[in-house]
Amino acid sequence: MDPNVTRLLNDKIYDKRKVGALELERSIRELVASKDHERIKAILDQLCADYAYACHLPHARNGGLIGLAAAAIALGPELPRYLATIVPPVLACFGDQDARVRYYACEALYNIAKVAKGEILKYFNAIFDSLCKLGADSELSVKNGAELLDRLIKDIVAESAATYVSVLESSPDVSQDSEEPKEGVDDDRGNLPTAFSLKRFIPLLRERIFVTNPFTRTFLVGWVVLLDSIPDLELVTYLPEFLGGLLKFLSDPNRDVHVATQGCLDRFLSEIKRIARIQKGITESRKSKQGKGDGKRKREDSLDSGSIHDGPDDLDEVDSQTANDEEASNASDEDDWIPGQDVEINYKAILEILTATLDSSLDEDGLLESLRWIVEFLDICPEQVLPFTPKILAHLLPAMASGVESIRLAAARVNTSLMDYVVSLTDEPEITQAPASRIPGLGGADRHDGAASSARPSLSGSARDLEIRSPTPGLAKGVSTPARSLTPAPSTDGLAHPQANLDYAAAVNSLTLLFLNDHEATRVAALTWLIMLHRKAPRKVLAFNDGTFPALLKTLSDQSEAVVTKDLQLLSQISRNSEDDYFSNFMVNLLQLFSTDRRLLETRGNLIIRQLCVSLSAERIYRTLADCIEKEEDVEFASIMVQNLNNNLITAPELQELRKRLRNLETKLLESPVFTYLRLQLLEPEKYPHLYKCLFGLLMLLPQSSAFAALKNRLNSVSSIGYLHIAPRPGTTTPGGTNYDRPNRLKGREEGIIRWGELLEKFRSVQERARRLQRPGGPGDLNDGPGLGGVSDLRISEGPLDTKGKEAARQPPPVPLKDVPSAAQTKPRSGLGRPVFGRFGGAGGGRAKRGQ
Known part of the structure; x- marks a missing residue:
């Protein structure tokens, strides 16, 4: 210079x-x-x-x-x-x-x-x-x-x-100030x-995105918005590199930073939705184009075979129209480029960031934004969200119990959307791939059920019992929900769902850990998810030998009744869709839990039993618990359990159906082998005097049915023995008017009942009259003697009464019937049969009354 x-x-x-x-x-x-x-x-x-x-x-x-x-x-x-x-x-x-x-x-x-x-x-x-x-x-x-x-x-x-x-970067022989045409240069520059270069810039942006200065954050957001506004750059492809930092910007106390960041994120989300919509539309257009091509080939084949007889003009018109449609479609697909149709969005990386931010110490706005993005992704690409379900659930369900209402609502929305999508998945691809391995097993389940039902009598034939036992949970699912697991769907949409990407084991582990959460809503939501997952894939969820079952049993001690109810619903569902061994082990473990935790038995015992009876067969529960209690060595605990079970059986509304079946059917147990000792006790009325009264009371309560007939026949077969050993009670006379007003339907039973008071009074009056008539010594006035004697014989012969002579009438106190001699020995002249004396006795009795 x-x-x-x-x-x-x-x-x-x-x-x-x-x-x-x-x-x-x-x-x-x-x-x-x-x-x-x-x-x-x-x-x-x-x-x-x-x-x-x-x-x-x-x-x-x-x-x-x-x-x-x-x-x-x-x-x-x-x-x-x-x-x-x-x-x-x-x-x-x-x-x-x-x-x-x-x-x-x-x-x-x-x-x-x-x-x-x-x-x-x-x-x-x-x-x-x-x-x-x-x-x-x-x-x-x-x-x-x-x-x-x-x-x-x-x-x-x-x-x-x-x-x-x-x-x-251009060709060295082309000068900067050259005035020649540059077509070749443009081609070379392409x-x-x-x-x-975004590839060189993104690492720098990733490094700077985690700054905390509000001015720098505003500067970065401005540049991100600018670069995203340039369509050819496709910054959204690199969104995972700086999305986490942008979400942190939402927690900045500077309002300008928050507003700018929120606008930037809204812009990215809108762009992702637009790109997904464009790509989906192009895919559907190609499918429709392929369908039209197949339709055209079918029409050509049908024309060649002569199945369609249209005129030549009509055929030419159809072919020309089809060709025009294909050309237009090709032009739209090949020549017209739509911004965003070739953009590749890394949904997986974005979801990893979103799920990670759910667990970070973000403020309300950052958490809300993450939840909003997940909801939108469930609408845009649910199959991409599915593999992240375990991570999402681990952090989403605690947010459902947040103290901030907006976060609770957003988390509930994500939970509903995610659960709806998981429920919409189908197991049909697995069924169609291996049909032979499941259907024979299903038949085996039916045979197993038949053998089990024949081994012991069942109180009910309800459809629920058909679902109780199955060799494997997966097969049980096929039994309980055949429409979903065995019936082919009308469309193949279910095959497109990447269900295999859902890690059931990881999801169950994440949900099980949430049992330790302090909030009731979180625990209830976790159990709801487990119920849904087990209903959907019982083979993959909650086996008896994994670590989930003890956690479910421990949850029965939860302070929340809603949590205990959901837990019992899940346990019942697992038992219903599993083998008998699982149910038996469940009952054994439940009794052990009650035995070790007496407070749980006192506070939740009745609730647990009733809820299980709602979800499972009450008969099966009581049978299994009875077998377990019978083997219980702790007599005190067994007594408490029996008392609780009896109280629930008598009073619980959930056991109403079982009570009805017991009232209507179970008197037939008198005929079963287990009650042989009771039938034998009927032969010893002196030792078991109240047994007759109890059984007759049951007979009075029963309606006229097969049970009534069985009990009546059994009592009639031993009634004479009972009458010989039952002593009459003084002063317990029955009014005469009521004894003859019985309904006709009990007539057969009335014949076997002795009216002791009337007969004894009649016996005394007849003996006294006979003595008076025999004193004068003249037989001329004895026309009614045989009739009276016949009356005495008749009345006494209807029962097991007996007399020993006139001395017996002088004894004022009543004696047992087995010590009374029969009237036939005192008056041997009365040798006529019962039918004749039945008529004469009635007449004689009338004359005797008129004589008195």
Whole structure:
């Protein structure tokens, strides 16, 4: 440089340095015109070494900056080949301690970028990094200068980032100022790398996205929005690289940062939905096109076979219309490019970030945004969300018990959407792949059930018992829900669901860990999920020998009744869809739990038994518990359990059906082998006097049915023995009017009942009358004697009464019937049969009354 320019650039006054820069600009323009590139390179090296890099001479650095800017302006179109020399010293000045140096560096780079335009994008990463730091500068003038430079760089990026290729990348024999046609150059540039590269920029953005300064965060969000607005860049493809940092921006106390970040995330989500909709539409269009092609081939085949008899004109019209439709479809598919149709979105990486943020210490807004994205993804690409179900559930269900209502509602919405999608999945592909391995097993289950039912009598033939036992849980599912597991679906949509991506074991583990959560809503939701998963895939969920079963048993001690109810529902479902061994083990473990935790037995015992009876067969529960209690060595505990079971059996509304069956059918147990001892006790009425009364009471309560007839016949067969051993009670006479007003339907039983009071009174009156008639010694007045004797014989002969003579009548107290001699021995002349004396006895009795 000229000595005068050198002196002016070192001056501490800005105006003099500006004059020196103008002189330098004029000199360089002359050198450019004369193409003295060596002299230009020497001047630039002098500006960098003696001025821009003079760290301890601030005025020299300022002079060097303004000199480099002037040189860039003077170089004009020749600037690209010198940018590698000009830009680095300017960027180095951004880190100077003097605020004025930093400001003049912004000013110099601004002027350089205005001339370089797209070429400056080769240094975009370094410029972006410097601007990111200057955006949080403490000096206001520096921040203003950086803001002006930032606007200029944004304009250049928006205009040239997607397509600009540096001239240095072009063919060396093509000069910059060539006026020849550039078709070939354009073709060559199409294969050359652009000056701006997202691949080189994203690592820097990923590094800077976790800053905490609000000004820097605002700067970053602005750049992300700008880059996303350029369609050809497809920034959404790299969204997983910086999404986590953006979600953290939502927790910034600065409102401007929050608003800008929320807008940016909304923009990305809308773009993802639009791209998914476009790609889905293109896929459906291709399927419809393929369907039309198949239809056309079918029509051609049918035309060739002569099955359609249309006129030639009609056929030509149909073919031409089909051809036009195909051409239009091909044109729309091949020629018309729709923005976003080829964009690849990494849903998996995005979901990993979203599920990770659910567990992080985000504030309300960050958590809400993550939940909102998951809900939208369940609508956009549910098959991508499915593999993340265990992680989502582990953090989603605790959010359902959040103290913030908005978070609770958002979590409930995600939970509902996710559960609906999992429920919509089908197991039909697995059925169709191996049908032979399941259907024989199903038949085996039926045979097993038949053998079990024939081994012991069942109180009910309800359909629920058919679902109780099955060799494997998977086969039981086929029994209980045949429509879902064995019936083919009308469409093949279910085959497209990637159900295999759902890790049932991981999901069950995540849900089981939530049993320890402090919130009732979370525990209830976890059990609800387990119930649904087990109903859907019992072969894959909750086996007896895994670690889940003890956790379910322990949950029965939960303080919440809703949790215990859900837990019992799940245990019942597992038992219903499993083998008998599982149910037996469940009952044994339940009794052990009651035995060790007496407080649980006192507080939740009745609830547990009743809920199990609602979900399972009450008869099966009582049978199994009875077998277990019979083997119980702790007599006190067995007594308590029996008492609880009896109380529930008598009073619980859940056991109403079992009570009805017991009342209607179970009196037939008298005929079963287990009650042989009871039937034998009927032969010993002196030892068991109340047994007859109890059984007759049951007979009175029963309606006329097969049970009534069985009990009546059994009692009639031993009634004579009972009458011989049952003594009458004095003073327990029955009014005569009520004894003859019995319904006719009990007539058979009335014949076997003796009216002791009336008969004894009648016996005494007849004996007294006979003595009076025999005193005069004349038989002429004894016409009624035989009739009276017949009456006595008749009445006494109807029962097991007996008399020993007239002396027995003189004894005032009543004696047992077995000691009373029969009337037939006292009056042997009465030898007629029972039917004749039945009629005469009635008449004689009437005459005797008239005589009295």
